[in-house]
Amino acid sequence: MAPSFKPNPLSLSVPDPALDRWLRDSGYLDLLDSAATASTSSASASSTATVSPTAGSTPASSGLAVDVLSFARTLASLLALNPFARLSSADLAAPTPSWSPAFVGPPGVASYSWPPTPTQARLRVQENVRRYARNYAALAILVFACCLYRMPMALLGMLASLAVWEGVRYCRDYWGLTTSAPGIAQSLLHCAQIATAILLYVCNLHFVLVCAIGLSYAVMILHASLRKLTPSNLPDPVNYNRRAQPKQNY
Structure with missing residues (x-):
């Protein structure tokens, strides 16, 4: 049976992989983060709605097993990830972000959530490490000083x-x-x-170094994976196009 509507080659529809690649290259990683969270929430809600009430405890146990498997996959992805892969000297030379509004953020689900997929976890960790590199360095020094105080x-x-x-x-x-x-x-x-x-x-100074490095790394991974991506300081496209236009002499 022939389709009712033929695809329009002049339509403005963009494939999802191409759109994700453009958002990643343009710096709109917060949109990728929010889109992934929304799609995961809708998928979980639809799967919950399709569960039959007469099925007994089997769907609940299978749903729990799926959640545990997803949690294990995300945790394994975080443990195998190199968080400093995209870190550069420019990130370390940038000004330190503010601790309360930027680093900690507003309390609640608006700032923190568990990454539902390994891809989203890797995206959050690598981007947050780049954004808050100086904050994590300060926390590492503080942890090392606390370990020296305890020993x-x-x-x-x-x-x-x-x-x-x-x-x-x-x-x-x-x-x-x-x-x-x-x-x-x-x-x-x-x-x-x-x-x-x-x-x-x-x-036992080597023991202090191992403890400080381990605690600092755990705090960094935990915060970077749970902290949602916020909009970065991108140039205004309207003002950018306005500056790019040549001046006309009247």
Whole structure:
């Protein structure tokens, strides 16, 4: 049977993959995030509406299994993701976003939600890491300081290692060992390395570093995956076209 309506080649309809690619390249990632959330919500609502009330507990258990499987897939995607893949030096040199309005955002579902698909989770993590790179760096420093506060011996070991390296630098500069006795200067350098390794091992500073890196990474992944994408500062297309037009002399 022939279709009732023939496709119009002059229509303005755009395929979904092409539209998603254009939104991603243009910087409108918040539209992709909101569209994915809306489509997932509508799909879950339609599947709930089609469940027969006489089916017993089988549809509920199958729906729970689907939700658990989707959660496991999203979590596995987050664990296997490299969040710094799209991070550049320009992102680190950009001004720090405000903590309350931009980083934390308004409380509630308007700012946070669990990503329903692995694709949306990867999109959120990579974009939020680029946007809030300086905020995450500040949080990492704060976590490291808190870990040092909880383990004073590690703090003393770090200060002692800094004192060792400062003493080696002072001796090399004071006696001019770099030019007069390079062998002794190299020996002092090796002694400082050995002393630093012993101090780090005795004072458990490596354990503090592992804890700080692990906690900072967990906080970053958790916030970046739950934080919804907000509109970025894009140039106004009307003003951009107006500036692009040549001036006319009357």
